[in-house]
Amino acid sequence: MSNIRQGLAKRSVVGIFWTGLSMGALAVAEVAALLVMARLLSPNEFGLYAAALVVIKFSAIFESLGVAPAIVQRPTLDERHLRVGFTLSLLLSLTVAGLVWLTAPAIADALRLADLAPVVRATCVVFLCQGVAMVAQASAQRALRFQWLAAVDACTFAVGFVVVGPVLALLGFGIWALVGALVTQHFLRMVVLLFGEPHPKRLLLERRAIGELLYFGGGFTLARICNYLATQVDRLVVGRWLGAEALGVYSLSSQLMTTPAVIVGQILDRVLFPTMALVQQEPARLARAYRSAVASCALVVLPASVIVVIAAPELVFVLLGSGWDEVVVPLQVLAVGMLFRTSYKLSDSVSRATGVVYARAWRQAIFVIAVAMGAVIGQLWGVSGVAFGVVAAVATNFILMAHLSLRVIGMRWSEFVAAHVPGVALAGVVGPGVWVVADQLRQAQVTPLAFLLNVAFAAGTMGLVLCWLLPSLFLGRDGQSVVRLLAGLAPAWLQRSRPG
Numbered sequence: 001m002s003n004i005r006q007g008l009a010k011r012s013v014v015g016i017f018w019t020g021l022s023m024g025a026l027a028v029a030e031v032a033a034l035l036v037m038a039r040l041l042s043p044n045e046f047g048l049y050a051a052a053l054v055v056i057k058f059s060a061i062f063e064s065l066g067v068a069p070a071i072v073q074r075p076t077l078d079e080r081h082l083r084v085g086f087t088l089s090l091l092l093s094l095t096v097a098g099l100v101w102l103t104a105p106a107i108a109d110a111l112r113l114a115d116l117a118p119v120v121r122a123t124c125v126v127f128l129c130q131g132v133a134m135v136a137q138a139s140a141q142r143a144l145r146f147q148w149l150a151a152v153d154a155c156t157f158a159v160g161f162v163v164v165g166p167v168l169a170l171l172g173f174g175i176w177a178l179v180g181a182l183v184t185q186h187f188l189r190m191v192v193l194l195f196g197e198p199h200p201k202r203l204l205l206e207r208r209a210i211g212e213l214l215y216f217g218g219g220f221t222l223a224r225i226c227n228y229l230a231t232q233v234d235r236l237v238v239g240r241w242l243g244a245e246a247l248g249v250y251s252l253s254s255q256l257m258t259t260p261a262v263i264v265g266q267i268l269d270r271v272l273f274p275t276m277a278l279v280q281q282e283p284a285r286l287a288r289a290y291r292s293a294v295a296s297c298a299l300v301v302l303p304a305s306v307i308v309v310i311a312a313p314e315l316v317f318v319l320l321g322s323g324w325d326e327v328v329v330p331l332q333v334l335a336v337g338m339l340f341r342t343s344y345k346l347s348d349s350v351s352r353a354t355g356v357v358y359a360r361a362w363r364q365a366i367f368v369i370a371v372a373m374g375a376v377i378g379q380l381w382g383v384s385g386v387a388f389g390v391v392a393a394v395a396t397n398f399i400l401m402a403h404l405s406l407r408v409i410g411m412r413w414s415e416f417v418a419a420h421v422p423g424v425a426l427a428g429v430v431g432p433g434v435w436v437v438a439d440q441l442r443q444a445q446v447t448p449l450a451f452l453l454n455v456a457f458a459a460g461t462m463g464l465v466l467c468w469l470l471p472s473l474f475l476g477r478d479g480q481s482v483v484r485l486l487a488g489l490a491p492a493w494l495q496r497s498r499p500g
Contacts, residue, residue: 066217093131160185218359298423
């Protein structure tokens, strides 16, 4: 354990790099695979597959009951925890797979998709694969094997959706090409994880170990359910009170804004949760890691949110095409809350790493209520009003989770606020500069794509110059530490070539 803890900051940065690279590669591979499969399959087949994915993702909330994160979070981990965790994951995955199998016809009837039942039943194999591999994945995360996990995810997805899926589609298997790709991906991932991260597999049900794992897992699952509801309740309100067209506008604006935040949040969480769990009994070290992560997040997200607000009309045109002007304003409103939506994930990692999962759960329940109230009140002013209400709810959740984290690690609010000052300063200077550049480009009537490229170049150049000229103001203590750490990770020949 002591060897793992050495160079923890360096390993975290490397882990974030490899995890981000993996998720980026997965996103590109997914788009490429979908472009190929879209030419081989019908919209109806894609629709059935999408409906099956909804069932899988919702059911997965209950599949593990937080056993895997409980293993990652345990301050001391014995063999009995691994054996009990493996036994529980098998039992839970079998139970969920059985329930989904039995209820598949009812699910198909509820969604009014007659051909969905056999597809849902076939995808039950995914639950079994995830259950068998759950402890191996948790063990790898606990050992901070981020690069290996990233490679496993990327390679198994490629085999499933870049090789197997298109081949099956060419052979005329239709919807089963997508199902086959999904099952192949998860089966291969299970095999690689089991052989690459060996652990005790003898079954064991010991009351004390079960209680220790499920106490954490119960709170984790409650919070996960609340978080899922919080992402859906605003759409239900819009659909109920404003209609299908407004729901389409809001869903697109929300997806454009939340998808990057979700991806960044997932990258940070996959690395920071196991990393912080290692030092959960060292508050000072945990506080330094949290402050550095918060400051770095603000440095990136705050300028980005300002740029999105300024460039929203062109961004919508390039991504969605003409006829989607109504998406612009709600997108701009939601962009204001980018920091709240992204940074709260850091507080979430701290709360789970330190085991305060029930304090986290009731805060997530308040988040659901806040989203519902914000959406219901906001709908009186249309889609933009709903966006305002949701941003207010996300800000509330951000403050609640920050309060929990600061209490756990013993950090003062003044330190938390100070960590955001460089990001605010950078956004405050880059924003007006980008506004001037954007105004000139619009007067010159450049194409939307050229507009976005020029704005991105201008913003990046201004940001780098400001951080180089006045690092104490625009990077701050934490930002400069991260830059030094990144410089230390550069190849030796590049470090030797630097001046001085």
